[in-house]
Amino acid sequence: MSAETMPTGARGTTPLSTAQMAARVAADIRPGSYVNLGIGLPTLVADHLPAGSGITLHTENGLLGMGPSPGADLVDPELINAGKVPVTELAGASYFHQADSFAMMRGGHIDVCVLGAFQVSTSGDLANWSTGRPGAVPAVGGAMDLAVGAKRSVVMMRLLTKDGRPKLLRECTLPLTGVGCVSRIYSDVAVIDVGPASDGEAVLVESYGVAHRELEEMLGLSLASVSV
Amino acid sequence: MSAETMPTGARGTTPLSTAQMAARVAADIRPGSYVNLGIGLPTLVADHLPAGSGITLHTENGLLGMGPSPGADLVDPELINAGKVPVTELAGASYFHQADSFAMMRGGHIDVCVLGAFQVSTSGDLANWSTGRPGAVPAVGGAMDLAVGAKRSVVMMRLLTKDGRPKLLRECTLPLTGVGCVSRIYSDVAVIDVGPASDGEAVLVESYGVAHRELEEMLGLSLASVSV
Amino acid sequence: MTVQLPQTALDAVGGVADGSTVMIGGFGPAGQPVELIEALLEQGAGDLVVVSNNAGNGEDALARLIHRGRVRRIVCSFPRQLDSWHFDEAYRAGRIELELVPQGNLAERIRAAGAGLGGFFTPTGYGTPLAEGKETRVVDGVPMVFESPLRADLALVKAFRADAAGNLVYRKTARNFGPIMATAAHRTVVQVTEVLPIGSIDPETVVTPGIYVDAVVPIDSATVLAGAQPSERGAMS
Amino acid sequence: MTVQLPQTALDAVGGVADGSTVMIGGFGPAGQPVELIEALLEQGAGDLVVVSNNAGNGEDALARLIHRGRVRRIVCSFPRQLDSWHFDEAYRAGRIELELVPQGNLAERIRAAGAGLGGFFTPTGYGTPLAEGKETRVVDGVPMVFESPLRADLALVKAFRADAAGNLVYRKTARNFGPIMATAAHRTVVQVTEVLPIGSIDPETVVTPGIYVDAVVPIDSATVLAGAQPSERGAMS
Numbered sequence: 001m002s003a004e005t006m007p008t009g010a011r012g013t014t015p016l017s018t019a020q021m022a023a024r025v026a027a028d029i030r031p032g033s034y035v036n037l038g039i040g041l042p043t044l045v046a047d048h049l050p051a052g053s054g055i056t057l058h059t060e061n062g063l064l065g066m067g068p069s070p071g072a073d074l075v076d077p078e079l080i081n082a083g084k085v086p087v088t089e090l091a092g093a094s095y096f097h098q099a100d101s102f103a104m105m106r107g108g109h110i111d112v113c114v115l116g117a118f119q120v121s122t123s124g125d126l127a128n129w130s131t132g133r134p135g136a137v138p139a140v141g142g143a144m145d146l147a148v149g150a151k152r153s154v155v156m157m158r159l160l161t162k163d164g165r166p167k168l169l170r171e172c173t174l175p176l177t178g179v180g181c182v183s184r185i186y187s188d189v190a191v192i193d194v195g196p197a198s199d200g201e202a203v204l205v206e207s208y209g210v211a212h213r214e215l216e217e218m219l220g221l222s223l224a225s226v227s228v
Numbered sequence: 229m230s231a232e233t234m235p236t237g238a239r240g241t242t243p244l245s246t247a248q249m250a251a252r253v254a255a256d257i258r259p260g261s262y263v264n265l266g267i268g269l270p271t272l273v274a275d276h277l278p279a280g281s282g283i284t285l286h287t288e289n290g291l292l293g294m295g296p297s298p299g300a301d302l303v304d305p306e307l308i309n310a311g312k313v314p315v316t317e318l319a320g321a322s323y324f325h326q327a328d329s330f331a332m333m334r335g336g337h338i339d340v341c342v343l344g345a346f347q348v349s350t351s352g353d354l355a356n357w358s359t360g361r362p363g364a365v366p367a368v369g370g371a372m373d374l375a376v377g378a379k380r381s382v383v384m385m386r387l388l389t390k391d392g393r394p395k396l397l398r399e400c401t402l403p404l405t406g407v408g409c410v411s412r413i414y415s416d417v418a419v420i421d422v423g424p425a426s427d428g429e430a431v432l433v434e435s436y437g438v439a440h441r442e443l444e445e446m447l448g449l450s451l452a453s454v455s456v
Numbered sequence: 457m458t459v460q461l462p463q464t465a466l467d468a469v470g471g472v473a474d475g476s477t478v479m480i481g482g483f484g485p486a487g488q489p490v491e492l493i494e495a496l497l498e499q500g501a502g503d504l505v506v507v508s509n510n511a512g513n514g515e516d517a518l519a520r521l522i523h524r525g526r527v528r529r530i531v532c533s534f535p536r537q538l539d540s541w542h543f544d545e546a547y548r549a550g551r552i553e554l555e556l557v558p559q560g561n562l563a564e565r566i567r568a569a570g571a572g573l574g575g576f577f578t579p580t581g582y583g584t585p586l587a588e589g590k591e592t593r594v595v596d597g598v599p600m601v602f603e604s605p606l607r608a609d610l611a612l613v614k615a616f617r618a619d620a621a622g623n624l625v626y627r628k629t630a631r632n633f634g635p636i637m638a639t640a641a642h643r644t645v646v647q648v649t650e651v652l653p654i655g656s657i658d659p660e661t662v663v664t665p666g667i668y669v670d671a672v673v674p675i676d677s678a679t680v681l682a683g684a685q686p687s688e689r690g691a692m693s
Numbered sequence: 694m695t696v697q698l699p700q701t702a703l704d705a706v707g708g709v710a711d712g713s714t715v716m717i718g719g720f721g722p723a724g725q726p727v728e729l730i731e732a733l734l735e736q737g738a739g740d741l742v743v744v745s746n747n748a749g750n751g752e753d754a755l756a757r758l759i760h761r762g763r764v765r766r767i768v769c770s771f772p773r774q775l776d777s778w779h780f781d782e783a784y785r786a787g788r789i790e791l792e793l794v795p796q797g798n799l800a801e802r803i804r805a806a807g808a809g810l811g812g813f814f815t816p817t818g819y820g821t822p823l824a825e826g827k828e829t830r831v832v833d834g835v836p837m838v839f840e841s842p843l844r845a846d847l848a849l850v851k852a853f854r855a856d857a858a859g860n861l862v863y864r865k866t867a868r869n870f871g872p873i874m875a876t877a878a879h880r881t882v883v884q885v886t887e888v889l890p891i892g893s894i895d896p897e898t899v900v901t902p903g904i905y906v907d908a909v910v911p912i913d914s915a916t917v918l919a920g921a922q923p924s925e926r927g928a929m930s
Contacts, residue, residue: 032458034667054458056621056667060796061720061866064665065621077722078867084721084774091655092621094662095865097872097900098720098746099804102797103571106817107639109667130822137781138793139773145797145817149572179820179836260695262904282695284858284904288559289483289629292902293858305485306630312484312537319892320858322899323628325635325663326483326509327567330560331808334580335876337904358585365544366556367536373560373580377809407583407599568813573801574832577811595811595841604832625897660862661898 012208015188023048025114025156025186033111034058038128038146039083041156042114056092058110060142062101065093082142102142105149113150115143117157117182119172122202122221124182124195126155127174140177147178159187159218166219168192168202190215192223240436243416251276253342253384253414261339262286266356266374267311269384270342284320286338288370290329293321310370330370333377341378343371345385345410347400350430350449352410352423354383355402368405375406387415387446394447396420396430418443420451459622460671461651465495468645468671472501472610475528479566479611479637480508480518484537487630489614489647491675493517496612502526507566507608509559509633511535511543522546531606533559556586561603563636569605570639570668578603611641615664618648619657622666631663638668645671696859697908698888702732705882705908709738709847712765716803716848716874717745717755721774724867726851726884728912730754733849739763744803744845746796746870748772748780759783768843770796793823798840800873806842807876807905815840848878852901855885856894859903868900875905882908 016024018041026048029035036058037043046068049055057066059081066081067088075086096104104110119127129143130136147153157167168185183197184205191205204212204223216223244252246269254276257263264286265271274296277283285294287309294309295316303314324332332338347355357371358364375381385395396413411425412433419433432451435443444451462468469492472478478496482488494517506527511534512519521527523542530552535543546552557565558580568576577600581587591602613634616627624646626634638644646664651674699705706729709715715733719725731754743764748771749756758764760779767789772780783789794802795817805813814837818824828839850871853864861883863871875881883901888911 058667059866061723062869063659063866064667065659076865078724079865080721080723081866084723089659089865092619092623092666093659094623094665095659095863095868096662096665097868098796098800098870099873102800103567103639104665104667106572106797106815107570108572109570109639125820135785137773137777137784138791139771140793140795140823141771142796144795144821144823148816148819149797176821286904287629289486290632291629291896292904293896304628306487307628308484308486309629312486317628317896320856320860320903321896322860322902323626323631323896324899324902326559326563326632327636330563331804331876332902332904334560334578334809335807336809337807337876353583363548365536365540365547366554367534368556368558368586369534370559372558372584372586376579376582377560404584564808564810571801572816574814574816574830574835574837576805576813579809579811593811598811600811627897658898660864661895 014209016208018044021156021186021188024191025154029055029112031055034064034109036060036105036110036113036146036150038113038115038143040116042116043083045114045156058104059087060101060105060146062096062098063089063093065090102145105145108149108151110150111152113146113153115146115153115155117155117167119167119169119174120155120182120185120194121169121172122194123200124180125172126177126182127172129177130175132174143177147181152183153181154184154186155182156186159189168194168219168221170221198224240434242437244436246272249384249414249416252419253382257283257340259283262292262337264288264333264338264341264374264378266341266343266371268344270344271311273342273384286332287315288329288333288374290324290326291317291321293318330373333370333373336377336379338378339380341374341381343374343381343383345383345395347395347397347402348383348410348413348422349397349400350422351428352408353400354405354410355400357405358403360402371405375409380411381409382412382414383410384414387417396422396447396449398449426452459620459666459669461620462671462673465491465647465673465675466498468492468673469495469499472496472499474501475503476501476609477505477507477607479608479641480506481611481613481632481634481637483509483629483632484513485516487614487632487634488516488518489612490517492612492645492647492673493521497521497524497526503528505529505531507531507606509533509562510537511540513537514539519543522552525551527552529553529555531555531557531562533557533562558586562606563633565603565606566633566636566640569607570636573605575602575604577601606640608637608641609643611637611644613638613644613646615646615648617650617652617657618646618669618672619652620654622669622672623657623662624648624664624669625657625661626663635664638664643670644668645673647673647675650674696857696903696906698857699908699910702728702884702910702912703735705729705910706732706736709733709736711738712740713738713846714742714744716845716878717743718848718850718869718871718874720746720866720869721750722753724851724869724871725753725755726849727754729849729882729884729910730758734758734761734763740765742766742768744768744843746770746799747774748777750774751776756780759789762788764789766790766792768792768794768799770794770799795823799843800870802840802843803870803873803877806844807873810842812839812841814838843877845874845878846880848874848881850875850881850883852883852885854887854889854894855883855906855909856889857891859906859909860894860899861885861901861906862894862898863900872901875901880907881905882910884910884912887911
């Protein structure tokens with residue numbers, strides 16, 4: 001079901017499983033799109049892209065046309081994805097070096113980038129590279145490029161941390177990955193538009209098992225409804 | 229004969245022919261060098277590079293390992309040099325696009341670039357793209373990139389214009405191609421170091437058929453002698 | 457993998473609006489997408505800004521586009537050639553604007569646009585009339601000029617072969633501006649000698665990945681390789 | 694065509710001075726020039742600045758270079774991995790400096806050095822801690838950060854095959870940083886599975902032209918392809 005056909009304000013009765021979240025993200029990706037799936041949860045989206053959709057996956061380490069994991073006996077240590085997990089190449093694939101790969105991303109050629117997140121702000125700011133813990137060893141990889149480069153960057157995450165704190169906030173408290181770059185959040189309990197998609201206001205698109213009012217209380221935020 | 233073995237201040241008894249000028253330029257190019265020959269006179273240098281010298285020619289339009297003109301029946305309109313003249317590819321050649329080709333040039337990877345010139349200044353400024361005539365249609369091509377990009381840029385030109393005016397000047401009067409970029413001038417009557425090669429002073433390296441004093445009068449410049 | 461496979465060059469350039477910026481590949485005749493330019497002539501768009509290394513030779517397609525007054529402005533490194541009479545005439549008559557750009561800066565500006573960069577410092581052109589009025593900066597002792605990205609609404613490119621996913625390979629020095637222009641335009645239309653099934657091009661040898669290509673038109677190879685003969689000699693001696 | 698063909702990896706890295714800046718190719722294990730790094734370990738140079746996407750996995754060659762205290766500073770996008778214990782320990786103990794650079798900026802800075810550019814404006818990193826103190830500029834409405842070129846004294850690269858002119862082709866995602874690092878170093882040393890006679894590589898498919906390569910060392914292919922198994926999972930969930 002595409003974003004265009006999904007009735008506005010549709011509501012499931014229970015929170016989504018991880019697989020259901022991935023399927024929900026996949027349903028919004030138009031056939032023929034070029035897509036980058038960030039490491040972590042977003043990699044699951046690949047399993048839900050319909051066969052024959054002509055969706056092509058980009059991996060930052062220099063491959064367009066990435067296929068699924070190979071059988072254990074077909075692992076090639078020189079054919080891996082951004083998470084350094086073995087993958088395969090599909091017919092029509094191409095390889096390129098790292099500057100060309102990030103030019104492809106930064107230049108707005110990738111249609112959709114799906115990212116994990118620690119925090120997202122209502123204005124679309126993203127924090128997904130640093131926990132901010134003192135003494136932690138930092139690492140950023142391609143996160144900052146992926147956040148700002150694609151035509152549309154969306155986040156796939158649980159809406160609350162393990163200890164129950166909201167990950168959608170008025171302002172991120174963790175170190176930022178990008179400013180105003182996230183358009184939509186796909187979470188276990190709601191799909192919410194933010195940032196450039198909604199003029200910096202958080203807009204509830206769908207919810208699963210929670211009422212609009214409950215979500216607002218959970219987040220400590222007011223959420224607009226999708227205008228019809 | 230290389231620059232290292234040529235006795236300083238050597239002097240021929242007659243001005244050089246065009247072919248002799250080309251041979252003189254070629255004699256200074258070290259075996260194994262990567263070289264770009266500008267359009268016009270410098271293209272003649274190719275005929276004087278000794279076989280087996282391992283010198284590789286670059287052409288700005290995307291070929292390293294350029295070979296000589298093909299026979300008339302082997303002309304390929306898609307295999308041309310910067311002057312748009314048909315050429316050939318040698319074993320070990322490579323093709324690349326225009327941004328990569330100029331990155332190769334600008335990044336200092338070409339050992340020697342041989343350029344034609346309208347004027348050169350004693351400080352190594354080059355004017356070779358515009359006659360400065362009002363109403364003339366301008367064109368620059370790769371001239372400005374070639375001037376500043378190579379490890380060493382040298383000029384091959386007659387020392388005087390057809391109407392007898394010096395082309396080596398204290399200051400160029402024509403629109404510049406590059407500032408302080410020319411190291412050496414190979415002309416019909418003298419080899420003269422300029423610019424970065426000689427701290428901005430014109431230094432006479434060799435002359436052919438003219439005395440040091442005559443050259444100075446011809447140019448209206450004082451020329452230092454090569455220090456021994 | 458959303459590449460269009462129109463039947464004709466005219467179909468491929470349908471919808472080009474007046475006032476569009478059009479990048480046209482080629483270095484002289486090599487890599488000039490002749491049939492696509494001819495289709496653009498037929499299609500009728502005018503008031504164009506053209507980005508191209510040269511400004512047409514003799515009566516070739518780009519020269520005719522200029523001759524017919526369809527180009528308001530050209531961004532170009534080497535317009536003047538022995539047989540660029542249509543450009544020369546239009547330029548002298550003030551019927552076409554010229555932005556003259558050193559060739560390496562032209563190439564890098566196109567790449568910067570495709571790569572999402574906001575501009576760069578380059579030593580090329582510093583201290584020359586072509587850098588007048590431009591921001592300068594000394595970097596590691598080298599004086600440099602600031603150059604901005606250059607993008608287009610449409611790129612017309614000639615490649616050698618495509619597969620049905622839009623992956624391209626080029627042929628010899630006809631590669632020139634094609635790979636970078638394909639990255640810098642909102643829409644990229646490519647003429648090739650043949651379109652192969654997906655999987656026919658070794659992924660290691662793809663020069664332009666299909667993501668940069670919107671439409672591919674096969675043009676009979678005999679036509680494509682029988683280009684104009686060389687038309688320019690050195691501009692100086 | 695002045696490429697050296699040393700007999701051993703150690704011969705190829707002889708003469709590396711203390712304090713050198715060394716670029717090391719690879720994205721995790723793929724494309725890591727293991728034997729060249731081991732030769733550098735044996736060669737003995739210290740006080741090195743290393744430019745590399747990662748900071749070593751497990752007991753691999755780069756990890757050992759760090760463990761042995763030979764790296765004073767690393768410029769890197771993703772040092773922290775599940776098995777980057779040698780880097781982690783050195784970092785926490787303050788024995789190694791880290792310049793953390795977003796991966797696309799790292800790649801572009803390396804390319805800029807190789808291309809003779811003085812730096813560029815990029816949207817990546819704007820408004821984040823990694824852009825603190827950096828010059829910014831709004832270009833066409835997009836806020837951008839200025840990034841400088843990044844060059845090295847030595848690049849260690851792993852390619853697939855070379856010819857005797859130093860032309861290189863790579864293999865799959867082991868290509869990654871090799872082609873750009875080869876352009877940005879004063880000296881580029883490459884390990885390959887085999888060195889072929891000149892003319893064995895189709896000029897249309899060369900990825901790194903020989904002009905960027907100073908020395909090529911053949912390393913037995915069985916060794917090269919039996920790399921470490923994948924060692925990192927996603928850093929977040």
